[in-house]
Amino acid sequence: MPDYGLDLEFGVFPNPDAARHREVLELAQLADVLGLEHVSVQDHPYQARHLDTWTLLSAIGARTSQVRLSTNVANLPLRPPVVLAKAAATLDVLTGGRVELGLGAGAFWDAIEAAGGPRRSPGEAVDALVEAIGVLRGFWAGETGRHDGEHYSTRGLRPGPRPAHDIPIWVGALKPRMLRVTGRLADGWIPSLAYAPPEALPEMNARIDDAAITAGRAPQDVRRLYNVHGRFGTGSGLLQGTPKDWAEQLTDLAVGLGMSTFILATDDPDVLRRFAEEVAPLTRELVAAEREGGGRETSESTPSAATNDPEVRASAETVATQSSSRFTAHQLAIPAHLVEVHDYLRAELDQVRDIVRQVREGHATVGSARSAINTMTMRQNNWTLGAYCESYCRIVTGHHTNEDRGMFPHLLRADPTLEPVVTRLQDEHEVIADLLDGLDRALVALVADPADGSEGHRAIDALSDAVDDLAESLLAHLSYEEEALHDALATHGFG
Known part of the structure; x- marks a missing residue:
């Protein structure tokens, strides 16, 4: 995949946690002082723990002077485009042209409907987004x-x-039509590392490029932004090593895969x-040097740390890279066991x-x-360690029952944060x-339609689509849990 030659930009993606609203504002101010280009905020109006995105961005805009403000991405079904356009234009005027709009077609339809929004099929959601852009x-x-x-x-x-300026529209897209x-x-284009790992980017970028050219545009007219996460250490x-390691890997993503804006998900000011x-x-500096030297081929520049398919990767290796010298081998065996269970669920997927x-x-x-899907472990345990761990975890830990009734309460008692x-x-x-x-309903619907008719094809x-939606949410959930609970499990155990 070619380097699109765009200037690099960097930003922060803070968690809009209402319980930590002061820290969120301070982190945004720090980004402004440090000279970062973006403060970008997710938009889930139905999430009880989240601050309202536009209100938060307005407060951030009042406390900063340079950093640009964006939704990442605005929940279109709950943000009618006229209201969204007026909100973005108003904040753009008030901040002197610092607003950029990330736009999403919607997800979590039960929650959207509960909040008063429409329930849309995947096709309807894309159609609505196209209309909304216009x-x-x-x-x-x-x-x-x-x-x-x-x-x-x-x-x-x-x-x-x-x-105050031409507000750019970024689209959060993963599937072919949205791309x-x-x-x-x-x-x-604003994908996230958890959903679009580096090895998936060439094909996704190619779809964007082909569509741009067909529409009479240049591929570089579409900036490639990337929500990333990581940790400094060994x-x-x-994005698990030293700042130098990070810089080299981001250079690979920029020069080899065309990504030009990196927005870091963190709440840690350090x-x-x-x-x-x-x-x-x-x-x-590294990207400038690469460009002066003529760039690199994709096969040489794809980040080596992400060459495995994320859906079948050896997750125990990932957890091992997150380990620290302060943990013993016995302590590290606890989060490693969680990964073993998750790998079993990945295999079932x-x-x-x-x-x-x-x-x-x-x-x-x-x-x-x-019948096969309904007998799988993941179906029986409601996506906790649950039933699968009632026997297996007993052998390993001697006292673990399941996440929701055992592990989670234990961790909260040990560390309320x-x-x-x-x-x-x-x-x-x-x-x-x-x-x-939803997957089960899709199977039932398929039974009712002839496989060789148009309705059957739609079914x-x-x-x-139901399988894709499940895969996207599940794989991101498992990876997040492994990373977020790694140190806590090593420190406090299962319970």
């Missing part, structure tokens, strides 16, 4: 409302105010300082995908697929359980 740009251009689409109508609208929309319409994993003062300058592939290709019946992490994990258990139910597509 509404946003028309509003900012001061065009009298004339849009009358399937999802939005602006007939008779008199828009205003106009923003094509990004290439055709967006100013930027180890050979991606980590942010090292990122801004050591990693960013060295990365810029591969089985699910293979079963769905067999159904799509006509090699398996829907009934046999549903883990409450946001534990609450997020418990919430994700519920989300993934719902996705499993098979819906089943594939």
Whole structure:
């Protein structure tokens, strides 16, 4: 994948935790003082622990002078595009042109519906996003409302105010159609490392590039942003070593894979300082040197720490790179065991995908697929260590029962500061359980439709989408849990 030649930018992606609102504001101010380009905030209006994104960005804008402010990404089903356009334009005016808009088609539809938003199919969600981009740009251009689409109508609208500058639109996209929309319409693409690892970027970038060229645009018209996470210390994993290691790996991502903006998920001011003062300058220096020397081929520049397929990777190796000399081998065996269980669930996910592939290709019946999925460990234990660990964990730890009733309460008693992490994990258990139910509904729907008719093809597509949604959420959940609880488990054990 070519280097698009864009200037590098760096930013921070703080957790908008209402219980830590002062620290969030201070971290944003620190980013401004350190000269970072972006403070970018996730948008989940249904999340009880989160501050409202636009209110938070407004407070950050009032306390900073240079750093740019963005949604990462705005929840379109709960942010009607006219209201979103006005909010972004207003903040842009008030901050002197420092707003950039990350836009997402929506996820977690049960939560969206509970918050008053519409429930949309994957296709409807993409259609609505395409309409919304047109509404946003028309509003900012001061065009009298004339849009009358399937999802939005602006007939008779008199828009205003106009923003202080041309607000760029980034799209959070992972699937092929959304990637094509990004290439055709967006100013930027904003994936996250957890969902789009480096080895997936070449194919995804190629889809964006092809769509951009087809639309008469240049590939470099779409800035490639990347939400990343990591830790400083020893180890050979991606963004797990020294600032020099980080800089070399980010250089590989920039020169080899075309990523030009790196937004670090952290709430630690010391980590942010090292990122801004050591990693960013060295990365810029290395990228400049590479570009002067003619760049590198993709095969030589893909970060070596991320060459394994994330869905079948040897996770124990990842946890090992996160270890510290302060832990004994006995202590490290506890988080390593969690990874062993997760790897079992990852293997089951591969089985699910293979079963769905067999159904799509006509090699398996829907009934046999549903039966196989419902007997899997991950289905029985509701995505906790649960039933699987009732026997296996007893052998290893002697007293562990399951996460929700045993491990989580124990960790909270040992370290109350883990409450946001534990609450997020418990919430994700519920989300993934719902996705499993959605997969089951897709299987049931497939039974009702003839496999060779148009409805049957749509049902098979819906089943594939359900599997993709499950995979995205599950793999990110497992990786987050392994990283977030690694040190706590090594210190405090299972319970």
